[in-house]
Amino acid sequence: MSYENAVEIRDLTKNYDGFTLDKISFNVAKGSVMGFIGQNGAGKTTTIRSLLNIIPVDSGEIHILGMDHIKEEKAIKERIAVVFDELPFQDIFTAANMAKIFKGIYPRWNGETFESYLDRFQLPRRKKIGQFSKGMKMKLQIACALSHDAELLIMDEATTGLDPVVRSEILDIFLEYLENEEHSILMSSHITSDLEKIADSVTFIDRGKLLVSGYKDDILESHGVAKCSRRDFMEIEPADYVSARLNDFGAEVMVSDRAAISRKYPGMVIDNTTLEEIMVFYVNKGKKEWRI
Amino acid sequence: MNKMKALLWREYMLGRKKILFSLIAFAMTTVLGWLALISIKHGNLETALKNVDGEFPGMTKVLDELLYYAAMYVPAFMSIMMTDENGAVSSDLKSGWKLFGRTLPVTAAESLGAKYILKVISIAAVFLVNMGNFAVVSLLADKEITAFHVNALLLLINISLLSGLVKDAVLYRAKTEKETFFAEIASIAVFVILCIPYFRRLNRNVSGIAANDNLQSLFKMMGVMADDMKRIFPFMLPAMLVLMAGGYFLHLMIVRRAEK
Incomplete structure (x- = not known):
């Protein structure tokens, strides 16, 4: 089945007591990496569990690899891989044991690929998983995820808690995985530096609401932080900025359309920004002005 | 087929330690039972307990009978431990x-089917080794x-299945999947509640016997229990299937509800 988007989510809504995932819509284009960003409790995990049909949605449409996420759940799950922040395998198993289990579960399991990942990650085959370090556990989970020719890799905070060396090694593996144009990644994280390295597009979510979604480069190019005095800040119209961080010396103002703001406020210096700063300013959008 | 084989193998690996522990306990109690039976027939127990007339005095008269049943049903009880699947469910959650x-x-x-297939295999193995x-x-x-012996073994297995079912019912009612101390207590409480009126009835049956004739009371009680067990024996196999x-x-309802 041919498809343009590895993931298509339209108006996804899920109500919990005290939390609502509110009409979330975004796409993950085939062959790309989508960074799904938000602070803890923003709704990232709820969104991922909804698209995996782990939790039922209240309304909305989800298509994965061009298939309906409920009607063709089994076919989808044969062709995707999911990596969680914690290794979900019991401590008594070994890497060799897991290969035996997954060989039976996944029709497209490739033992040679798995072996090559074990060699590359220097993971022992017969050592019990309970004796693995956190980094080794994550590498094993990734080796399992990438050994059945999954077309879509979904990661829920997979790099959280790993040291920078392991994170960098894992990100390199993902880049290799993406060399096949049929492969796509949806990666939820609050570590924006990882996503800045590998994501093609990003979706920001906060308190169940979608804040911004689009190509990473476009978002980074259109957004910027203007550093100005309090007096200059008072002249900026509230509709022209996302939010402003005030300090004793002046204000840092996040704008979402640098070109338009530069035209409107000539002489204003607007610096480049990062995904992390964008997240912080969007999260404080409701307050408009906030102090540090 | 491959999928079910893989799931079954996984369940076996998870339950391997419990199965091994249960088999060791079974083997130890079995050997002890055999030794005790040999000893009371031809060994030291016989020499120690028999009086000068070559007879077993007082309560020791029934000792060989008690040892006979203990040698059969204590190992059976030990082996039945391996059939509980709740440990594997908890391990998956944790x-x-x-x-x-x-x-x-x-x-x-x-x-869940893989867990229950392993349970059926375990029950069959328990049945065979005990026979x-x-x-x-x-x-x-x-x-x-x-x-009688075969049905009594099936009764023991059914009690173990009923205990698991009560535990599951408590978990279902408590809207949780995690095996709790409360569920364990509840399964014991159900048996206590069921047993109290039964033992009261047994007690009434022996009330006419002199209070100091313990042996006669015991025989009478065992007789009544054996009669009662015979009455429910025809239902043992269907009951096992139902349980x-x-x-x-x-269990499936608990899992599916938790998924919502």
């Missing part, structure tokens, strides 16, 4: 496999295996 399993091309029914033990014990005690199916569907 490790995160239960959540991860939802990302695999495996349904909840398949996953083997019954044969040896009967040989040592110069007795014959009767339908197994009930356990599976209740």
